[in-house]
Amino acid sequence: MGFYSRMPVKLKLTLGSAVLLTMLFVGYNALQYVLMEKWMIQREKSNAQRNMNGILNYFLERESGFTQEQLPEIRHYLDKINRDDQRIRIMDAKGKPVITVTNNVSEQWVEPQPISRQEVFISRGGEHTLLVMRSPLTIFEFKGTIEIVKSMAEYEEWSAAISRFMVYFTLAAVVLSVLVGWLLSWRLLKPLQAMAQTIRNVKNKGLHERTKPPANGDEISTLMLLFNEMMDQVEEAFRQQSRFVEDASHELRTPIAIIEGHLALLQRWGKEHPAVLEESLQASLQEFTRLKGLVLELLALSRAEKNSLAPTPLLTDLDDHIRVMVKRVAPIYRGFQLVTKLEPLGGATVLISVEHLEQIMLIIIDNAVKYSLHNTTILISLMLRGEYVCLDITDYGIGIPAKDLPYVMDRFYRVDKARSRDMGGNGLGLAIAKRLVERYKGKLEIDSREAVGTTVSIILPISTDGEQRLEGAV
Structure with missing residues (x-):
């Protein structure tokens, strides 16, 4: 087992497929051989039974008894119906042969044996395989046994020929299965070997290396x-x-x-x-x-940016949480008006912690305050948008140039580096907010026009788990 475990996968697949196909071929050949043998034996038994029925009918149709004068006529009939490699023998009640006709079957091969009911069997003793069928015979005062012995030499020749054919066929199957196994393993392992080579290239040449997968979709x-x-x-x-x-x-x-x-x-x-x-x-x-x-x-x-978050409570009264939070932070931004426009959510729940929601809102509100020059109104609105809850924070400040919009949520990216440095910005706030929102399977979207203002949308999915929990609680 240890040697097998150390073998290459290609050799394992080749040997495994070869053994499997060989076993299938051997099993199929064995089944064919058994079925063929049964068919040939059954055919010989049927032929012997037809002969036996013909002989019995012959004697039953005769009007006279079984006498010495009739023996030549009976012998002539038996010679006529006797087949090649077959012997027909009629014995009296004591097993003494009365009439014997034979074609290449010696009388010594099977000892005479009187019976009381019909029997048929295969005798494999000695050098010959014989089919023996006996049936009791009663004609007037005569009581005896009819015995038909058929040599199975033809059956043995056919059996030997079939055996040789199956051996050759099995050997050919072994060779074929090895070839098929090798081709199959080569075909299966070729893309894996290519991927292994790509991994080696990644190690030696860099992370830009890629595999070329086949187009078969397996x-x-x-x-x-x-x-x-x-x-x-x-x-x-x-x-x-x-x-x-x-x-x-x-x-x-x-x-x-x-x-x-x-x-x-x-x-x-x-x-x-x-x-x-x-x-x-x-x-x-x-x-x-x-x-x-x-x-x-x-x-x-x-x-x-961590892959896991602590267990998060479900926020059901999101509008109340936002209203309380805005009221608490409003004194920090003196000179600015934080206006709320919160639509009822109809019991919809979102999966987010209060701390993270406040952190995200503070980052966005802080940016809105920094880049608002004359209009000091910050609008905070909440609404349902299909299967999502949308929290918009809008300022009416300097806006963001269109060329900078795709990058403002990248780490350390600042539209006006000198202005950001003077205001204490490091270009990390929106990156942090984006990562936090994405951890809750939400989206952070920005819509901005220069000299008009900016709207940052926090889009969070409505929690179906929350609905199930609420239903269970009720």
Whole structure:
């Protein structure tokens, strides 16, 4: 078993298919042989039975008894109906032969035996295989036995010929099954070998290597397609990770360089110039605060991109939660009006935690406040949209250029880098919000026009599980 487990898959498939096909051929040949043997024996028995019935009818139709004067006539009749390689013998009640006619069957091959009822059997003793049929005979005062012995030499010749044919056929089947098994294993393993080569190429040449799946749509083709999709995701994740490291390094480098410069300035001039000391400390503290915020946002983004979330409660009164949250954060944004327009949801539920919902809304409201110049109204609206709940946050600020819209939810992407830096933005807020919404199988959509305003839509699916739980609770 250990040797078999170490064998190559190709050899396993070849041997397995060869053994299976050989067993099928052998089983089929054995069945054919048994059926042929039974048919040939049954045919000989039927022929012997017809002879026996003919002899019995011959004697029953005779009007005279079984006398010595009639023996030549009876012998002539038996000679006439006797077949090749067959012997017909009539015995008296004691088993003594009275008439014997034979064609190449010796009397010594079967001992005479009187019987009281008909019997038929195959005798395989000695060098000959014989079919023996006996039937009792009663004609007037004569009581005896009719015995027909048929040599099965023809049957044995046919049986030997069939056996030889089946042996040759089985050997040919073994060779054919090995060839078929090898071709089958080669055909099946060819795409897998190609995929293995692609994996080696990925290791040596990079993540851009892909397999070429066959167009037959079978399981192996599906596996290769899934492998390509997985490699696409891995390559994209690696590209995003590289870009993330580069962007994070760049973002971290700036405040660190500023802090380092001010510390060097303090070391040289800070002790003798209080104004320089105050300015450098204030700038360093400001950059440190920005650096701390960046690290916290990176941690939040990392948590948002995890594959699993903690058990999440169902929000049923979503409008009440939003109204309470807006009322609580309104004092933070002095000078701005947070206007709510919340439609009743008719008992619809969404699967999201209160903390994540507030985090997403705060990110979007904070952006709306930062980029609103003159119109200080922020509209927060809630409505049903088919099988989804849609929460829109609209500002009437500077808007987003059309060329930047596809990228504003990428990490570290900022439309106006100088303005974002002055306002403390790191380009991570919308990326965090997008990841959180997607974790709840929702979507984050942005519609914006320059100098008109921006609407960010939080679209969450209505939870059918929630409906079932509510029904169960009722």
